[in-house]
Amino acid sequence: MSGSLDGVRVIDLTQALSGPFCTSLLADHGADVVKVESPHGDFLRNAGPFPSGDEHQAYGGVFGSANRNKRGIVLDLKTTAAREVLLRLVDEADVLVENFSAGVMDRLGLGYRTLADRNPRLVYTSIRGFGDTVGGASPYRDWPAFDIVAQAMGGLMSITGPDADTPVRAGSGIGDTVPGLFAAFGTMAALREAERTGRGQYVDVAMVDSVLAVSEVVVNTYAATGTSPRPIGNQLHGFAPFDTVRAKDGTVTLGAPHRAQWTKLCAVMERPELVTDERFSTDHARWVNRQAVYEIVNDWTEQRTVAELVDLLGGEVPLAPVMDAEAIFADPHFAARDMLPTVEHPGTGEPIAVTGVPVKLSATPGRVARRAPLLGEHTEEVLHEAGFDDHAIESLCAAGAVRRGESA
Template identity: 65%
Template sequence: MSQIKGSSADQPTNAPLGALHDIRVLDLTQALAGPFCTSLLGDQGAQIIKVEPARGDMIRYAGPFAKDAKTHDFGNVFQNANRNKRSLVLDLKSAEGQEVLLRLVAQADVLVENFSSGVMERLGLDYERLSAINPKLVYTSIRGFGDKVGGESPYGHWPAFDIVAQAMGGLMSITGKNENSNVRVGSGVGDTVPGLYAAFGTMAALLEAKSSGRGQYVDVAMVDAVLAVSEVVVNTYDATGVSPQPMGNELRGFAPFNTVAVKDGEVALGAPHNPQWSKLCTIMGREELITDPRFDSDLKRWNNKTEVYEIVEAWTSQYTRAELTEILGGKVPLGPVLNAEAIFADPHFAARQMLCEVENPRTGRPARITGPAVKLGRTPASIRHRAPLLGEHSREVLLEAGLSDAEINRLVEVGATTINEEQVLIKESAVR
């Protein structure tokens, strides 16, 4: 596993700059969708300033927490979604806090926010005002049902969480064992998928701004993003006029494409097209099935899927997961269902640096988070430092923005910012 040591301000001298090292991002987001978006930019080297209220991002206080955590204000979800960022506390409801933000906007390339619809307008920090200060600014918002820029939704003022996006975006309608068991996908894809689209849209707008000299508004709705990756919903209904129902682990039109039984559980197997089906039949010693008129096309195998699975499982159930993986691995698409313990032990994720160690300031020992999934050959992504403590970089960022110590102290006096000196104590104790 790759390991990042030290505080969030420490950056290893050999850490790659990243493809976005010259991009400055103001991150006004909370929870998961927005922070996930900006973490992707940060992994690629962008300089992320996380602007938080005095109470901090709400997700700081959400578990899971390390068993030996001294306080419950630095959860693992926050750690994972806020690596490579610096924290600045600003009260955006105060005139002083707004003035500081406007100074930062003048120096920024990107601003990302996921407030409820209308909040930035009420604060007087809407896109029109900010783009007048910095015409090159790319302004990205992530809301449950989007903003008026992309089309004003009748649900535009509704609040939303991951489960709402999964439900209304169609994903829950096709997830589960059958039509009476609609279930939410186990991870927060109603947040992370919108975050992915927001990062993509931000990058597209940044690229265009290099030639035009003008930024623009990037509008992402959580429910839109979920629908966009729920291709079965649209494709099936358009073709047949029938709403697709949950099918467990199957995919309509594909067989075999499911989990199949083995001696000690099940494995995922996909051999729905003629090349894979022929290879599977040969390995099973059932070459006659290749030309069998019941199974000699993709459509026929789907139409006769009950018989297909009976034949395949009669063979796979003779073996354990390990044995079947040895027989089919690298030949026919197959994979054991890995739980977290197995993933942490699997050589693939180690080789791909998908589990990285960062400091947990609440335990004094490393925590493991997911590594960057996008690998660039010449300017690789990296996790340079852990997620920040609340207000850990307030003074540092404000000094960079051109404020004097006296001006910063005045902001503290009026409650417009908070200076967190805790990290200084951590550094001092580490030296002893």
């Protein structure tokens, strides 16, 4: 693969979603990401969904998407020999990413200081629920965390849902993927510094911090008013109309909170008098009188189908149908933007879609070119590149330090 990160070698010790999502972003743009798994493999392999007909079930859909474009090896880091292999790999690496519990890498003798002494230009990125000590030692540093924990303690669940008594987790794993995004950004910033100075550094990412960073309503409202914002469904505080509205055959999202958008909406509704009505004549007035705003808008929208509303308002004011997976796969936008590329699934030999590359670079656009690896699929290939001959690899396998993987 080639891309803007061509020539960057990443050692990926991550599992689950946050870390693999981070390293997949680097791999999409050409980094050579070597995923290191234990003999049991990343537990996310066992989570579905699995395509029909996949009797082998080497990995499910989430694993496949988060680990595309990577090579995979097996090292049992509980053995001294495997740790020595990893140190050899680190010697030639630019980045190492891990999301173990705090202290695990140090107990293995593979902590940041050990690796940085061997390879001073190494960028070492960790993702933990509450971070490590570099960015500030949290009293919760040793607590385990999942996506739902990050969404809860990062404030997002306090503003998501129909009301204050019904906190709701966002439907996708953004408590994992948002930290993964920040980790990829931090890794790139540290790589840039390493290019300038020859010195790497530790990139410390906390899942909870990352969720708080994108929960702007939580921080900004409390900082300005001293009150904690509460869930208000699909609305946004201070903006109206900005919500889901009823159609004859479903629901659409509609945002026309500013005067120019409100004026266009009133024109399409053939209600121009609403523009100068003192209840709705300013952005703030429409928020204060939002109940009346929504009554008027819903009275109009519920007389029309979703398709009719899209035809009338699409391109005029921000409006969209609530699209499920079937609609997304059929929509021309996602095809035009190559957001549903396919790779061969090893269990069926058939193509299967994964999410595409959302960042579009003009000269080096990145791409999804390789499916996720089978467990240990590239062990021999990577070890040969690191200077291990066949005899050495055979000895490592016999000692249980490494494991040859399956081929497709």
